[in-house]
Amino acid sequence: xxxxxxxxxxxxxxxxxxxxxxxxxxxxxxxxxxxxxxxxxxxxxxxxxxxxxxxxxxxxxxxxxxxxxxxxxxxxxxxxxxxxxxxxxxxxxxxxxxxxxxxxxxxxxxxxxxxxxxxxxxxxxxxxxxxxxxxxxxxxxxxxxxxxxxxxxxxxxxxxxxxxxxxxxxxxxxxxxxxxxxxxxxxxxxxxxxxxxxxxx
Amino acid sequence: xxxxxxxxxxxxxxxxxxxxxxxxxxxxxxxxxxxxxxxxxxxxxxxxxxxxxxxxxxxxxxxxxxxxxxxxxxxxxxxxxxxxxxxxxxxxxxxxxxxxxxxxxxxxxxxxxxxxxxxxxxxxxxxxxxxxxxxxxxxxxxxxxxxxxxxxxxxxxxxxxxxxxxxxxxxxxxxxxxx
Numbered sequence: 001x002x003x004x005x006x007x008x009x010x011x012x013x014x015x016x017x018x019x020x021x022x023x024x025x026x027x028x029x030x031x032x033x034x035x036x037x038x039x040x041x042x043x044x045x046x047x048x049x050x051x052x053x054x055x056x057x058x059x060x061x062x063x064x065x066x067x068x069x070x071x072x073x074x075x076x077x078x079x080x081x082x083x084x085x086x087x088x089x090x091x092x093x094x095x096x097x098x099x100x101x102x103x104x105x106x107x108x109x110x111x112x113x114x115x116x117x118x119x120x121x122x123x124x125x126x127x128x129x130x131x132x133x134x135x136x137x138x139x140x141x142x143x144x145x146x147x148x149x150x151x152x153x154x155x156x157x158x159x160x161x162x163x164x165x166x167x168x169x170x171x172x173x174x175x176x177x178x179x180x181x182x183x184x185x186x187x188x189x190x191x192x193x194x195x196x197x198x199x200x201x
Numbered sequence: 202x203x204x205x206x207x208x209x210x211x212x213x214x215x216x217x218x219x220x221x222x223x224x225x226x227x228x229x230x231x232x233x234x235x236x237x238x239x240x241x242x243x244x245x246x247x248x249x250x251x252x253x254x255x256x257x258x259x260x261x262x263x264x265x266x267x268x269x270x271x272x273x274x275x276x277x278x279x280x281x282x283x284x285x286x287x288x289x290x291x292x293x294x295x296x297x298x299x300x301x302x303x304x305x306x307x308x309x310x311x312x313x314x315x316x317x318x319x320x321x322x323x324x325x326x327x328x329x330x331x332x333x334x335x336x337x338x339x340x341x342x343x344x345x346x347x348x349x350x351x352x353x354x355x356x357x358x359x360x361x362x363x364x365x366x367x368x369x370x371x372x373x374x375x376x377x378x379x380x
Contacts, residue, residue: 006364059245
């Protein structure tokens with residue numbers, strides 16, 4: 001076994017062809033040194049798992065504390081807009097002017113972008129003709145998507161619905177420059193109730 | 202809904218083609234990819250940026266008809282290269298300080314950890330830092346469940362060398378942590 005140290009770890013990782021694996025298994029059963037080596041592999045594997053876990057907990061839990069206020073503010077704003085949907089009758093929405101054309105002619109949308117998991121950078125490139133500030137995904141936006149380990153495991157319900165609302169339908173006249181639209185990602189749960197709402201310009 | 206209802210864009214037609222596979226891969230690989238990147242030394246923000254960039258690239262790759270063979274290796278390779286590019290352009294000492302802080306914060310979050318565990322974590326962190334780039338990457342990719350062929354694709358090294366590199370990395374960690 002010493003002439004090819006990688007064979008033992010390959011056997012442990014089930015990377016060897018079946019015949020070679022069977023030969024090594026037979027050898028291991030009668031070789032104390034190889035069994036001790038396997039025990040070492042398993043010890044280090046456990047240490048590496050613990051290390052990875054501690055790094056993840058530290059890096060994402062620390063950020064969760066810093067972004068608690070920002071995510072709370074974003075959630076409050078999202079709740080306010082959601083309330084607007086349910087309380088105020090939705091106004092007639094005309095398609096935004098310019099090369100973007102009618103809503104149904106928008107370029108294909110990535111399903112992940114619908115769920116807000118991936119910022120629609122591709123979409124922003126498509127609507128550069130509309131005069132507005134192109135923003136990188138802000139900390140506030142990311143805060144709403146990754147405030148802790150729980151969000152890392154969050155899986156969006158399907159299907160997600162994208163709503164494009166001209167700003168003049170939401171804000172008072174003149175409050176927002178003409179042609180600005182907000183994107184809202186509304187995720188509907190299996191029970192039919194909204195699960196998550198994210199807004200970005 | 203009446204005539205005053207909001208028009209909705211429902212791209213269901215796009216869910217049955219390439220982007221659906223990307224969605225599935227995103228769900229499967231997002232967490233392992235994030236974990237791999239932060240263990241390489243990226244901050245949480247950088248890791249999330251790299252993950253987003255990687256899956257955007259995957260989406261473009263799939264919709265352009267790119268090869269779907271060994272996609273997991275492809276995803277980790279793109280993420281690994283982007284992480285390396287970021288690390289080259291940032292101060293390595295800054296990343297190292299973040300890692301040290303991360304280990305320290307982990308201890309603060311679990312104050313009940315014994316002194317022995319704290320010392321073990323510190324030793325392991327230092328030992329991992331002494332590994333070569335390939336040794337560290339092979340070890341971490343293997344910890345994320347990648348097969349040797351996927352690791353070889355991700356790091357652009359022959360598959361036959363992955364087992365030797367992993368064995369060497371584990372031996373070095375064992376010598377430093379368990380001597």
